[in-house]
Amino acid sequence: MIKILIPDDISKLEKLETGDFVLLSGEVYTARDQVHKNLVNKINNNEKIPVNLKNKIIFYAGPAPIKKNAKSAAIGPTTSYRMDKYTPDMLECGVKGFIGKGKRSKRIVKLIKKYKAVYFITVGGIAAYLSTKIEKMEAIAYKNLGPEAIYRIKVKDFPCIVAIDSDGNDIFNR
Amino acid sequence: MRFIEYSSLVEKIKEIVYRANFQLPSDVKKIIQKKRDAEEGRNKKLLNLIIENYKIAEKEELPLCQDSGIAIFFVEMGKKVAVKNGSINEALDQAVREIYKKYSLRKSVVSHPLKRENTQTNTPPIIYYEMVEGDRIKISFMPKGGGSENMSRIKMFNPSAEEEEIVDFIFRTVKEAGPNPCPPVILGIGMGGTFDYAPFLAKKALLRDIGERNKKRDIANLENRITRLINENSDVGIQGLGGKTTVLDTFIEIYPCHIASLPVAVNINCHSSRHSEVVI
Numbered sequence: 543m544i545k546i547l548i549p550d551d552i553s554k555l556e557k558l559e560t561g562d563f564v565l566l567s568g569e570v571y572t573a574r575d576q577v578h579k580n581l582v583n584k585i586n587n588n589e590k591i592p593v594n595l596k597n598k599i600i601f602y603a604g605p606a607p608i609k610k611n612a613k614s615a616a617i618g619p620t621t622s623y624r625m626d627k628y629t630p631d632m633l634e635c636g637v638k639g640f641i642g643k644g645k646r647s648k649r650i651v652k653l654i655k656k657y658k659a660v661y662f663i664t665v666g667g668i669a670a671y672l673s674t675k676i677e678k679m680e681a682i683a684y685k686n687l688g689p690e691a692i693y694r695i696k697v698k699d700f701p702c703i704v705a706i707d708s709d710g711n712d713i714f715n716r
Numbered sequence: 717m718r719f720i721e722y723s724s725l726v727e728k729i730k731e732i733v734y735r736a737n738f739q740l741p742s743d744v745k746k747i748i749q750k751k752r753d754a755e756e757g758r759n760k761k762l763l764n765l766i767i768e769n770y771k772i773a774e775k776e777e778l779p780l781c782q783d784s785g786i787a788i789f790f791v792e793m794g795k796k797v798a799v800k801n802g803s804i805n806e807a808l809d810q811a812v813r814e815i816y817k818k819y820s821l822r823k824s825v826v827s828h829p830l831k832r833e834n835t836q837t838n839t840p841p842i843i844y845y846e847m848v849e850g851d852r853i854k855i856s857f858m859p860k861g862g863g864s865e866n867m868s869r870i871k872m873f874n875p876s877a878e879e880e881e882i883v884d885f886i887f888r889t890v891k892e893a894g895p896n897p898c899p900p901v902i903l904g905i906g907m908g909g910t911f912d913y914a915p916f917l918a919k920k921a922l923l924r925d926i927g928e929r930n931k932k933r934d935i936a937n938l939e940n941r942i943t944r945l946i947n948e949n950s951d952v953g954i955q956g957l958g959g960k961t962t963v964l965d966t967f968i969e970i971y972p973c974h975i976a977s978l979p980v981a982v983n984i985n986c987h988s989s990r991h992s993e994v995v996i
Contacts (some may be wrong), residue, residue, distance in 0.1 A: 546857060549991070563758075571948070576832065578885040589943055591860075595959040603782070604782065604783075604822065604824075605782055605822070606779055606782050606784065606820055606821055606822040607820040607821075607823075608777075608820070609820045615782075615820065616778050616779045617782050618781060618782045618783070620783070620862075620863065621862075621863045621866070621896045622894065643895060643896070643898065643955065644863075644894065644896040644956065645895060645956070663895070663955065665762060665765050665955055666765070666781075666863065666898035666955065666986065667766065667769070667780070667781045667861075667898045667986050667987055667988040668765050668766055668768075668769035668781075669769070669778070669779060669780065669781045669782035669783075670769050670770075670772040670773035670776065670778035670779065671765060671768050671772055672770040673778055674772065678786065679834070687822065687834070688823055688834045688836065689782075689822045689823065690834075701765070703957075713893065713957065714894065714956060716951075716958065
């Protein structure tokens with residue numbers, strides 16, 4: 543089991559290998575369909591985007607609402623391929639890692655290699671369990687989108703598997 | 717005619733909406749435990765996480781999945797029963813609204829497919845009605861996630877199609893879906909009817925308990941064969957990472973169809989196969 547702390551270990555991401563089990567700690571940012579669409583629109587129109595994505599990890603997820611007095615909520619990965627269309631721009635903005643579930647297109651595998659990034663998968667359908675790995679979460683942008691808002695999340699020993707490493711090895715290509 | 721008071725109907729529906737989101741049906745728990753015992757290495761570890769998840773969900777009142785789905789109801793309405801002081805549509809709507817709010821379940825419904833504005837209430841639900849004999853109402857609730865729904869398919873076969881072609885279509889649907897619908901999955905298959913009726917049958921089939929075979933022997937055999945074939949040969953596996961645990965069970969429903977057509981619909985459900993029923 544490999545432990546990774548973000549942002550301290552951000553340079554270690556490119557050393558991970560496909561198939562590695564990783565316990566991730568530190569900050570990640572949720573973003574899914576509508577946020578991606580909106581961010582990329584802004585980028586294409588040369589507008590400023592509301593978050594700095596350099597050296598960040600994006601978690602493809604839309605959590606349940608946080609209960610009163612709770613520090614976390616049910617959360618889990620959504621299917622990543624829907625974000626493939628927008629991923630080149632995210633990498634260009636400096637995103638170093640993605641967490642989701644499922645396969646990526648061949649183009650994205652190549653780009654992850656080019657940008658020395660990493661694609662993690664985590665288990666879908668275990669949101670109650672994953673919520674116990676979250677120490678803090680808050681919506682920081684696109685709050686009007688409800689579950690699709692960008693949440694800043696502090697995770698602790700969050701279980702991931704490396705699905706595409708920085709050499710372009712793809713766990714689903716077998 | 718028997719009358720059911722609107723407010724007590726709402727309470728009954730709320731119970732199943734709650735239960736489905738927090739308690740995995742016992743037949744699903746059992747098959748996951750059985751698969752866990754048969755697996756080793758990474759696959760065993762993944763199934764253990766799924767088991768730990770349903771335990772935490774029940775104990776801590778956390779939803780089994782953050783995708784608490786679009787709300788789907790199957791209502792079997794007795795001919796000799798009616799609702800007093802309200803309609804059943806309103807009752808289903810109200811129950812979803814109240815439970816999703818009270819228990820902080822995710823609101824996953826948008827009001828317009830293109831404009832995509834969240835309704836903030838997880839309503840409206842999808843409702844299927846059937847008129848049946850008697851003076852009871854049976855309501856089944858299924859919160860259905862987007863990931864597995866997106867991987868579902870329908871194909872209009874030629875009526876002369878061989879059974880093998882249909883089996884191949886089902887196999888390819890699961891294979892191409894790969895990790896996306898959160899395998900191990902459960903397959904609901906509708907055969908026959910029309911372009912719209914086959915997917916209805918496929919979805920309704922997903923309400924069955926694991927191991928419950930179609931009453932027609934040839935269809936029951938086909939169910940077993942599809943499950944076995946996909947598990948032996950697809951190498952999709954748990955979360956798409958390979959292996960022989962891909963399909964937990966296959967349920968087929970059939971219906972008569974036009975001489976020119978043979979619709980086949982495959983509705984995939986994730987391992988978190990949530991549904992709950994009540995008879996009133």
